[in-house]
Amino acid sequence: MQGRLWKLLPQDRFAPLVTRVPHPDRDNPPADTPVPRSIGGINIDPVPGTNFNQAPSARNIPVHRPPGAVAEPQFLAGCTRCGDCIDACPYDAIVLAPERLADVAGTPIIEADHAACMMCEDFPCITSCEPGVLTDRIPPIMGTARVTPQLCLAYHHTTCTVCSERCPVEGAITVSDGKPTVDQDTCTGCGVCRYVCPAPENAILLMPAFERPGRPTP
Known part of the structure; x- marks a missing residue:
């Protein structure tokens, strides 16, 4: 019913309510810009096919690197996969x-679920990296x-302070009212x-x- 009433109303009655603002790029395109084909304002140009031969763009996969790792692109370019840091x-x-x-x-990574970085004072992994x-x-x-x-036991009326007791970074985890909190500015992500x-x-x-950070300049 509403559609019929709309058709019966004079269309010029609503013309003053609509003002079209010219768009400089759309209304005055450069002379060499191809004009897309359209019907009723709907683009009917075919969509280009997918090029399966095109090499995919490189993705930066977030992984836990050992301490002192430089920016990921530089790390992947420079790491020789020698395994010396693993042995150290x-x-x-x-x-x-x-x-x-x-x-x-x-390449070397750390999987804290199996073994966490203990934040050695002398960082033998760094020393071994040629x-x-x-x-x-x-x-x-x-x-x-x-x-x-x-999920934390301490937040559910259970006494548990294991994470704060075992954390190797001083001040990274504080306990208030029996509940642990990680200080984001101090935490190193060691995974302990x-x-x-x-x-x-x-x-x-x-x-x-x-x-x-990127590799420091000499």
Whole structure:
């Protein structure tokens, strides 16, 4: 019924209510710009087919690198996959990335669920890295951790301070009223808190650093 009434109303009655503002690019396109074909204002030009031969753009897969890792593009370009940092780690925290990680495969990573970085004072992994993609000239920040209150035992009337007791970074985890909180400015993302968390479903969310400093100039 409303559609019929609309057709019966004089269309010029509503003309003053609509003012079309000229668009400089649309209304006055450059002379060499091809004009798309359209019907009733709807573009009917065919959509270009997918080029399956085109090489996909490189993706930066976020992974937990050992401490002192430079920016990911420089890391991948400079890492020789020699495994020296793996051999140097006294806690077996550094492993080779699996094949499923494509370009990252074979490079050193840390999987905190199996073994966390203990933040050695002398960082033997950095010392052993001859290519210099692990360096002590940038902060040893691998990521950041966060406590999930819904999963943390301490937030559900259970006494648990394991994460704060085992954390190797002073001040990274504080406990207030029996509940732990991660200081994002102090946390290095070593993963110890996640490794030792006794909750049935791990209460520590551990995220790798998405951006890291570039290789320092000599």
